[in-house]
Amino acid sequence: xxxxxxxxxxxxxxxxxxxxxxxxxxxxxxxxxxxxxxxxxxxxxxxxxxxxxxxxxxxxxxxxxxxxxxxxxxxxxxxxxxxxxxxxxxxxxxxxxxxxxxxxxxxxxxxxxxxxxxxxxxxxxxxxxxxxxxxxxxxxxxxxxxxxxxxxxxxxxxxxxxxxxxxxxxxxxxxxxxxxxxxxxxxxxxxxxxxxxxxxxxxxxxxxxxxxxxxxxxxxxxxxxxxxxxxxxxxxxxxxxxxxxxxxxxxxxxxxxxxxxxxxxxxxxxxxxxxxxxxxxxxxxxxxxxxxxxxxxxxxxxxxxxxxxxxxxxxxxxxxxxxxxxxxxxxxxxxxxxxxxxxxxxxxxxxxxxxxxxxxxxxxxxxxxxxxxxxxxxxxxxxxxxxxxxxxxxxxxxxxxxxxxxxxxxxxxxxxxxxxxxxxxxxxxxxxxxxxxxxxxxxxxxxxxxxxxxxxxxxxxxxxxxxxxxxxxxxxxxxxxxxxxxxxxxxxxxxxxxxxxxxxxxxxxxxxxxxxxxx
Amino acid sequence: xxxxxxxxxxxxxxxxxxxxxxxxxxxxxxxxxxxxxxxxxxxxxxxxxxxxxxxxxxxxxxxxxxxxxxxxxxxxxxxxxxxxxxxxxxxxxxxxxxxxxxxxxxxxxxxxxxxxxxxxxxxxxxxxxxxxxxxxxxxxxxxxxxxxxxxxxxxxxxxxxxxxxxxxxxxxxxxxxxxxxxxxxxxxxxxxxxxxxxxxxxxxxxxxxxxxxxxxxxxxxxxxxxxxxxxxxxxxxxxxxxxxxxxxxxxxxxxxxxxxxxxxxxxxxxxxxxxxxxxxxxxxxxxxxxxxxxxxxxxxxxxxxxxxxxxxxxxxxxxxxxxxxxxxxxxxxxxxxxxxxxxxxxxxxxxxxxxxxxxxxxxxxxxxxxxxxxxxxxxxxxxxxxxxxxxxxxxxxxxxxxxxxxxxxxxxxxxxxxxxxxxxxxxxxxxxxxxxxxxxxxxx
Numbered sequence: 001x002x003x004x005x006x007x008x009x010x011x012x013x014x015x016x017x018x019x020x021x022x023x024x025x026x027x028x029x030x031x032x033x034x035x036x037x038x039x040x041x042x043x044x045x046x047x048x049x050x051x052x053x054x055x056x057x058x059x060x061x062x063x064x065x066x067x068x069x070x071x072x073x074x075x076x077x078x079x080x081x082x083x084x085x086x087x088x089x090x091x092x093x094x095x096x097x098x099x100x101x102x103x104x105x106x107x108x109x110x111x112x113x114x115x116x117x118x119x120x121x122x123x124x125x126x127x128x129x130x131x132x133x134x135x136x137x138x139x140x141x142x143x144x145x146x147x148x149x150x151x152x153x154x155x156x157x158x159x160x161x162x163x164x165x166x167x168x169x170x171x172x173x174x175x176x177x178x179x180x181x182x183x184x185x186x187x188x189x190x191x192x193x194x195x196x197x198x199x200x201x202x203x204x205x206x207x208x209x210x211x212x213x214x215x216x217x218x219x220x221x222x223x224x225x226x227x228x229x230x231x232x233x234x235x236x237x238x239x240x241x242x243x244x245x246x247x248x249x250x251x252x253x254x255x256x257x258x259x260x261x262x263x264x265x266x267x268x269x270x271x272x273x274x275x276x277x278x279x280x281x282x283x284x285x286x287x288x289x290x291x292x293x294x295x296x297x298x299x300x301x302x303x304x305x306x307x308x309x310x311x312x313x314x315x316x317x318x319x320x321x322x323x324x325x326x327x328x329x330x331x332x333x334x335x336x337x338x339x340x341x342x343x344x345x346x347x348x349x350x351x352x353x354x355x356x357x358x359x360x361x362x363x364x365x366x367x368x369x370x371x372x373x374x375x376x377x378x379x380x381x382x383x384x385x386x387x388x389x390x391x392x393x394x395x396x397x398x399x400x401x402x403x404x405x406x407x408x409x410x411x412x413x414x415x416x417x418x419x420x421x422x423x424x425x426x427x428x429x430x431x432x433x434x435x436x437x438x439x440x441x442x443x444x445x446x447x448x449x450x451x452x453x454x455x456x457x458x459x460x461x462x463x464x465x466x467x468x469x470x471x472x473x474x475x476x477x478x479x480x481x482x483x484x485x486x487x488x489x490x491x492x493x494x495x496x497x498x499x500x501x502x503x504x505x506x507x508x509x510x511x512x513x514x515x516x517x518x519x
Numbered sequence: 520x521x522x523x524x525x526x527x528x529x530x531x532x533x534x535x536x537x538x539x540x541x542x543x544x545x546x547x548x549x550x551x552x553x554x555x556x557x558x559x560x561x562x563x564x565x566x567x568x569x570x571x572x573x574x575x576x577x578x579x580x581x582x583x584x585x586x587x588x589x590x591x592x593x594x595x596x597x598x599x600x601x602x603x604x605x606x607x608x609x610x611x612x613x614x615x616x617x618x619x620x621x622x623x624x625x626x627x628x629x630x631x632x633x634x635x636x637x638x639x640x641x642x643x644x645x646x647x648x649x650x651x652x653x654x655x656x657x658x659x660x661x662x663x664x665x666x667x668x669x670x671x672x673x674x675x676x677x678x679x680x681x682x683x684x685x686x687x688x689x690x691x692x693x694x695x696x697x698x699x700x701x702x703x704x705x706x707x708x709x710x711x712x713x714x715x716x717x718x719x720x721x722x723x724x725x726x727x728x729x730x731x732x733x734x735x736x737x738x739x740x741x742x743x744x745x746x747x748x749x750x751x752x753x754x755x756x757x758x759x760x761x762x763x764x765x766x767x768x769x770x771x772x773x774x775x776x777x778x779x780x781x782x783x784x785x786x787x788x789x790x791x792x793x794x795x796x797x798x799x800x801x802x803x804x805x806x807x808x809x810x811x812x813x814x815x816x817x818x819x820x821x822x823x824x825x826x827x828x829x830x831x832x833x834x835x836x837x838x839x840x841x842x843x844x845x846x847x848x849x850x851x852x853x854x855x856x857x858x859x860x861x862x863x864x865x866x867x868x869x870x871x872x873x874x875x876x877x878x879x880x881x882x883x884x885x886x887x888x889x890x891x892x893x894x895x896x897x898x899x900x901x902x903x904x905x906x907x908x909x910x911x912x913x914x915x916x917x918x919x920x921x922x923x924x925x926x927x928x929x930x931x932x933x934x935x936x937x938x939x940x941x942x943x944x945x946x947x948x949x950x951x952x953x954x955x956x957x958x959x960x961x962x963x
Contacts, residue, residue, distance in 0.1 A: 124576075
């Protein structure tokens, strides 16, 4: 019964149970927004050699029979989503790598659409009989003249944002253990105050095949890795803990010595900073958001509200704002699949739509929602490639990918100098939004007070709350230092979790309510 | 390509156990589970989604001279299972030796109660599609009708679930459990001033099919809940008493509970470390972990380690009594295991209704829900977004939103003054509404 829309950064969460996945490279990528009529991306289908054909005997004939069964009772459209995912998590604690968790997940979800209505079933067994039985179950939504599946399948031209092949399957446990161990041991050496250090290393190879009644046949192989470091430090009887994480769609080559040392260093520095930090005063004040991680503002305050399922149902606070000016003209917000190797990058979405970049707010004007197939048909626009799903067990819906704000006209220093008394928010743990009321919040793990235009005392553990459209209007300055965060962000919606990314230049919001304590 | 779909989870668990033994690992735990869920969602008077899912998977927990790993798979093709077990064994043997890692002490398997917790309803299997559809349809229609011209959109989902699991340990534990659940959930969005479209939800859930009768009720209640958010406004930053409504208590209590687990204690991430046997809350708070509640959503006869279930006080009249200690962290901490995970949590109810609690406050805030926020389990600092209703002179006056509360758990629960008589029954956390003396609210 999880109807919450929220996001979690596992680095800043105390609990190991909040596992998501992380990466590195401090580069910033710029994408152009493009609208892509799908027809442009049609390619001849490769006749053989696909992942699911080689490994599971899934050929055109099987898929055609399944799609025919899916549409046997009617419906406008049917698709099938095969998924095979192999993941490992390896943990370091108390000086050694002493635990590992591995998972194999296999199955296919079959969906039948009739207008806005969905029939859905999945099977974990990829035999023709099991697939057809699931298709017949999904078919129960429809009762009209059946759509005829395309006679032939065709490929789809998609980008190559990551390896597109299994990259972890042949990496030995020893190499993974070495990563977890290196970072864990490094943390212990960095400061005598460190009393505990733990790391989680995670990797996965995920193969998907999407085929539908319109003839689309497209495969993607999506690698992922995360590294999450957490430590506790003790000083004068006080204990503080904090962490740092990185995630990307990359292989073991990501883990260079420098990269691993940097993760350990960040985890330790962020923990030690907490000894100097206090809880800030309570009340409304100007908030300057540091670059990169503060993209959580876009994700919560705006991003979810722009998801088109909420808008076609008219339950988002943004559902009456299309083509209206909702922010200052220097505010441009983009959601993109095209950041190479990013945690939120996808070559193709889970409905077979090629990865692309979508401008949501252009010079202050709301120009697009985030669409899946159902909402694009509803609004009579092109799909934007935001149809994503947690797994073959779930129905796709509009989800964010990497959500960022483009550069604005202001220098970061000038932004901080403009604040007499306020908060500079640096690092975040999690956030949540109420789609209809528009109220959003995010939890600041660390930051600084701003006094007379200068950063002064560090602060910690404080929640910020505001209203999405109101905060958009209150963005009074945008820096020229856009940066993407490579942390382990996992977004939850309607019970489904998907990996996402975010980014931001330095941004000033003239007033947000800061939790905190008044003496 | 074939897998034997007729194999029971008992047979699967046994087969996997033998497969591990054949590969030379003696100490092993196997958990095989399966479940079937069917759901219908209604919107605009028609079916919006129908969904049907059956799943089955197996997990192996391998222990060899302190080396340890857990592997899970749902790929039951014969060759794939062989590869899976080979990889699981190889992964285990790659780990470093941890002297604290052992299977559960068989002594702890003893004393398992032989009672029927009434978690399984055989009638759930025959819950018909028509009935699911009718309940969801009634709920959605009731919500839209009740809301009248304020209605924007409502959704009602009706879901039934049947689940079972088998657990085998090579040192003598065998357990199996089966449970059913049915949930009807309705949410509605209402027109409000400006662009705001507040939503409210209500639900009904039970382990018994026969309890799912009145489809319309959750629809009507969802409208009541949404209406409570209309014309909400922000208020001044202030300190005042707070009532947290029963259904919302979990998010607040979760921050306290995050520090009660053995790992947090052993890893120095628990602000409760120095509170064992000491006062963490006022006399008004008693919390018991109670695995034996009939038809409870967290009820069980044994835990995930096979430890026989028993009632455990967590907080007794304000005194913190017990951490959740599993076998591994028990050994690391040199303590006897209690249990590694929660079952049901019961907060001992008081005598007054929520209305009575409200009527006693000259000024205060009724918190109906939280938005975001978090707790630092190492220090106890928390900060949470809240919404609810202002209380003036013992009466609910108007909706409030966009507020934060902040403080520290080591002080918060000492301010708890009263507990209501209205435990929320649709969760493993059975909390009544609770009243705090003075809380820092951050607003304008």
